[in-house]
Amino acid sequence: MKMKSSLGDKIFDIFNITLMLIICFVTLYPIWYIIVYSFNDGKDAMLGGIYFWPRKFTLDNYITVFSNSDITTAFMVTIARTIITTTLHVFFTAMVAYAFMKKELVGRKIYMTMGTITLFFGGGLIPYFLLIKSLGLYNNFLVYVIPGMFNFYNLIIFQAFFRELPVELEESAKIDGANDFLIFTRIIIPLSMPVLATIALFVGVYNWNDYFTGVIFINNPKLQPIQTFLYKVIAETTSNQMLAYAPGGIATRNVTSQSLKMATMVITTLPIVCVYPFLQKYFVKGLLIGAIKG
Amino acid sequence: MEIVEQTKNSSSHLSPFKRFLHKLNEQKYLQAMAIPGVIWMIIFCYIPMYGIIIAFKEYDITLGINKSPWVGLANFREFFSDERFWLIIKNTVGISFFKLLVGFPLPILFAVLLNELTSVRFKRTVQTISYLPHFISWVVLGGILMNWLSETGLINIIFTKLGILKQPITFLAEPKYFWGIAVISEVWKELGWNAIIYLAAIAGIDPELYEAATVDGAGRITKMFKITIPCISGTIAIMFILAVSGLMNSNFDQIFVLRNPLNADASDVIDIYVYKMGIEAFRFSYATAIGLFKSIIALILLLLANGVTKKLTDKSLF
Numbered sequence: 001m002k003m004k005s006s007l008g009d010k011i012f013d014i015f016n017i018t019l020m021l022i023i024c025f026v027t028l029y030p031i032w033y034i035i036v037y038s039f040n041d042g043k044d045a046m047l048g049g050i051y052f053w054p055r056k057f058t059l060d061n062y063i064t065v066f067s068n069s070d071i072t073t074a075f076m077v078t079i080a081r082t083i084i085t086t087t088l089h090v091f092f093t094a095m096v097a098y099a100f101m102k103k104e105l106v107g108r109k110i111y112m113t114m115g116t117i118t119l120f121f122g123g124g125l126i127p128y129f130l131l132i133k134s135l136g137l138y139n140n141f142l143v144y145v146i147p148g149m150f151n152f153y154n155l156i157i158f159q160a161f162f163r164e165l166p167v168e169l170e171e172s173a174k175i176d177g178a179n180d181f182l183i184f185t186r187i188i189i190p191l192s193m194p195v196l197a198t199i200a201l202f203v204g205v206y207n208w209n210d211y212f213t214g215v216i217f218i219n220n221p222k223l224q225p226i227q228t229f230l231y232k233v234i235a236e237t238t239s240n241q242m243l244a245y246a247p248g249g250i251a252t253r254n255v256t257s258q259s260l261k262m263a264t265m266v267i268t269t270l271p272i273v274c275v276y277p278f279l280q281k282y283f284v285k286g287l288l289i290g291a292i293k294g
Numbered sequence: 295m296e297i298v299e300q301t302k303n304s305s306s307h308l309s310p311f312k313r314f315l316h317k318l319n320e321q322k323y324l325q326a327m328a329i330p331g332v333i334w335m336i337i338f339c340y341i342p343m344y345g346i347i348i349a350f351k352e353y354d355i356t357l358g359i360n361k362s363p364w365v366g367l368a369n370f371r372e373f374f375s376d377e378r379f380w381l382i383i384k385n386t387v388g389i390s391f392f393k394l395l396v397g398f399p400l401p402i403l404f405a406v407l408l409n410e411l412t413s414v415r416f417k418r419t420v421q422t423i424s425y426l427p428h429f430i431s432w433v434v435l436g437g438i439l440m441n442w443l444s445e446t447g448l449i450n451i452i453f454t455k456l457g458i459l460k461q462p463i464t465f466l467a468e469p470k471y472f473w474g475i476a477v478i479s480e481v482w483k484e485l486g487w488n489a490i491i492y493l494a495a496i497a498g499i500d501p502e503l504y505e506a507a508t509v510d511g512a513g514r515i516t517k518m519f520k521i522t523i524p525c526i527s528g529t530i531a532i533m534f535i536l537a538v539s540g541l542m543n544s545n546f547d548q549i550f551v552l553r554n555p556l557n558a559d560a561s562d563v564i565d566i567y568v569y570k571m572g573i574e575a576f577r578f579s580y581a582t583a584i585g586l587f588k589s590i591i592a593l594i595l596l597l598l599a600n601g602v603t604k605k606l607t608d609k610s611l612f
Contacts, residue, residue, distance in 0.1 A: 008514075008515065012410070017411070017416070020420045024420055024424075027423050031430070034438060092334075095330075095331075099324050099331070100328055102324055104324070105321065107332075111331070111332055114332065114340075118339040121343070121589060122339060122342065122589070123341075123342025124342070124585030126345075126568065127344075127346055128338075128345075130345055130348075130359070131338070150334045181327060184327065208431075212546075216573060230433045230437065234437045235551065269430055277422050284494070287490050287491065288491070
């Protein structure tokens with residue numbers, strides 16, 4: 001079916017491919033830059049001129065970062081909050097979505113209207129802040145978990161998926177005497193892995209990358225996620241404190257606050273960057289359901 | 295179906311209230327699954343909505359929300375006569391406007407050009423790479439930007455070498471560069487992500503259209519402008535109207551990282567000002583009033599956008 005392409009088309013192709021290569025370079029280079037910087041001797045990096053490859057390769061930045069207990073604690077907080085909140089969010093929101101979808105549910109209209117309003121209007125930062133304080137969630141690990149358990153927008157995505165499921169299985173289970181909760185856990189959940197993965201990815205990324213909850217609701221450094229730690233290091237330049245934690249010798253030798261920041265940024269970003277290409281089809285699908293519904 | 299009818303018959307002789315209780319009892323599992331969600335919404339969405347009343351009060355931390363004295367519209371009046379009021383409106387709308395101006399057409403163009411790549415493998419690789427920045431947090435991107443835009447950073451090195459600059463500039467310390475930095479960094483981060491929806495729309499175009507055009511002797515560029523873009527114009531219109539309705543939402547996560555006292559005159563948007571007044575200065579009532587002002591404008595914009603979409607495309611949000 002391929003036609004002989006004209007000269008104009010060829011020129012266009014060359015232009016287009018070049019443009020795409022430039023876009024790829026511009027996209028990847030900042031990430032590459034921090035990786036290179038993080039593997040280079042800190043003092044040497046300060047002299048400049050490191051663009052594409054480490055000049056004085058070293059692992060000292062990473063050794064210092066990993067021996068800093070503030071950073072390892074922050075990593076643990078991030079990992080814990082991401083796993084716990086994502087798991088709870090996915091099952092809780094899916095459960096409510098399933099229940100809200102049943103036509104026989106008494107109060108369904110009121111519940112759905114209540115949810116829809118939350119999409120367009122909210123209390124804003126200060127009333128929310130006062131609420132969190134009065135619930136005792138200030139400086140409490142649960143501030144990452146409980147407010148993050150539910151989201152009405154994700155509920156709509158779940159419902160769009162559930163509607164496509166065959167009803168026969170549900171009906172036969174009902175005749176066998178299964179209650180709604182059993183139907184949900186035994187039939188709906190196993191059939192819904194694609195949408196569960198989609199929402200899990202969105203919620204997981206949000207929890208991994210969120211720094212503001214830690215800035216505003218946490219002042220105990222032991223409960224701080226890594227992004228909040230990094231925010232404080234970057235915005236408030238406390239990285240000299242990082243140096244103080246360095247194991248004997250390294251700090252004074254060749255690690256700088258800048259090279260430590262770079263190493264921390266790389267470690268923070270790497271897990272998500274490694275995971276997302278494999279989940280591509282899920283988030284593309286999820287985004288489209290969301291867009292159609294929205 | 296039969297089961298449902300049977301239960302209807304068996305409860306038909308009961309009074310309406312008893313029938314209601316009967317129905318509730320029948321769906322106790324369903325209600326047990328639904329009500330936790332309702333409670334969550336009441337606590338985390340509706341109680342804060344109720345808390346908005348402190349915008350009309352002078353909130354006193356010892357008295358609480360309910361007992362604090364009413365002050366009417368005093369907080370709003372103060373905001374409208376605040377010396378930074380116009381500056382904040384200008385920054386909020388200005389940053390969003392330029393993000394729209396640059397950030398809206400580029401993903402469309404990117405999607406259309408990406409679609410023109412003949413190698414499927416190359417196309418897929420570019421696509422995957424283009425999503426990457428979306429997954430990077432604003433804190434990390436902020437860290438890179440602060441490094442590159444500093445006096446000794448990469449941008450200054452390149453610009454001075456190229457002769458564009460004679461003296462290095464600390465970009466983030468000067469308000470006049472802030473909007474540009476905010477716009478460019480957001481476009482960098484979301485270009486590929488925002489193109490997803492257009493790529494899907496393009497994938498839905500009937501291939502026969504292209505074949506017919508090829509038979510008629512149309513070149514690739516002609517097809518791009520005469521088929522691809524017209525076919526996705528519906529999607530473009532809806533996305534545009536949605537983007538306009540979000541004009542009051544500057545990207546808080548981004549600006550919160552990039553702002554500093556030196557660039558405050560260009561980075562103080564409504565959301566940041568709410569944070570400064572409320573969380574930093576403890577003026578809860580004043581900050582709530584400013585936040586409410588923003589929510590109302592945003593809601594009006596959304597309703598307008600919804601009305602326009604309805605007229606143009608028969609599709610609407612609600």
